[in-house]
Every structure is written in C-alpha cells, then in structure tokens.
Amino acid sequence: MNSRLTIALPKGRLAQQVLKKLNAQGLPITINPSSRVLIQTDENNYEYMFVKPSDVITYVEEGVCDIGFVGSDSILEERKDIYELVDLKIGVCKMVIAGKDNDILEKSSTIRVASKYPYIAKTACTDMGINATIVKLNGSVELGPLVGLSDVIVDIYETGNTLKANNLQVLKELFDISTRLIANKASFRRKRQIIERIITILDEEVSP
C-alpha cells in the first residue's frame, strides 16, 4: 500500500487553525508553517504543500494532493469533483449579502453585486428573483458599494467589524461556512485506509 499521503494546507488565516486542530485531535504535525518552504515532509511520510486557500481544491481535484483543508465557501463556489469528508468546525463564518441601502433587495429587480464568489452571488440573487450583474473582485470587496462599483456585496462575515468600519450592513444571511477535509476521488480509493484513519481522528470528540 502506498503509505505516502500528500496534503494541501491553506496558507493565511487557516494554516494555524488547521495545524492546531490536527495536533489537538492527536495527529502530531511536525512541520513549520512559518517557513517559506512550500513542500515539507514529516516523519509519518506525510507530504504537506502550503497553497493559496482558493487553490486547495484544484490541487486535490488534479490529484497533486490526496487530501486538503478548505473552506466550504470555496467548495460551493468551485463545484469541483472531489469528496467532502469532514467538517472540522473551525474557520467558522457566514456568507452574507451586505450593502448601504437596507431595502434594496426588496425594491430592486436588477442589482450590481461585487464578490469574490461570482457563482454563489449569482445563484443567491436568482433564488431571490433578482437579476444580478456580478462584478468579480479578489479582495477588499466592501469597496464595491462605497465607490459606486456595485449596489451590494456577497462576502464573508465573521465579527462584522469590516462591514461596520465601512458603514455597511448585512441585508441577508446566506449560509454558514467552516473548514472541511476534502479528498481526491482516486486517492480515496487507493489510500482509503490511511485517509479513513485521518477521518476517524478528526471525528473524535476531544476535550477542548
């Protein structure tokens, strides 16, 4: 059995949370997330690749990585052919529609929406009977309504501080978000035993 497992780890805010969760669940990770070395192998013969969060799904679907850790927002947006295996219950936030005008969703049938998540934004508006023109942005999405680029945004909400600091408000909550373990389908068949061991470890309830 091929014992090497290649794991896509998201850089940025999720890196520490994922490693902390894996260690807390009893999967000791002896790699250095602060290092600029993008591929690190530990003594379990696990190979870790540090990738941009929005690229985790691509590395897993393409089979470069057997498994990966990614936000459910990315899973819903990318709609790739992968297995979603475990909710780690970290990276918890929400997807919301936000803007300046608190009844624009009720009074307008056509709006402009700025978002990092064009598919999620378009689908949400369609479901509400609203025709949306999507303006794709890759960050600081809150600028959209402030500079006349869009009427509203579809973006992540955790504490609300960014919206509040920019005089925007939540107009509609769409869904909850958290970090998930995903797997390449062929890898899951080929390395089922080792991947199921990780699923078991992550599913175990450990004292906080």
Ligand SMILES: Nc1ncnc2c1ncn2[C@@H]1O[C@H](COP(=O)(O)OP(=O)(O)OP(=O)(O)O)[C@@H](O)[C@H]1O
């Ligand atoms: N403010 C937040 N609070 C909690 N979790 C968040 C927040 N923003 C993003 N996340 C979660 O962390 C994941 C990665 O977000 P992060 O901001 O670290 O990446 P990024 O800088 O947006 O990089 P990329 O553009 O590749 O997504 C998101 O997909 C989401 O699941």
Ligand SMILES: O=P(O)(O)OC[C@H]1O[C@H](OP(=O)(O)OP(=O)(O)O)[C@H](O)[C@@H]1O
């Ligand atoms: O509700 P809050 O706690 O304010 O968090 C929400 C903010 O966090 C994310 O931004 P990020 O920090 O990832 O920067 P970005 O806008 O460049 O994506 C997201 O895009 C929101 O702007």
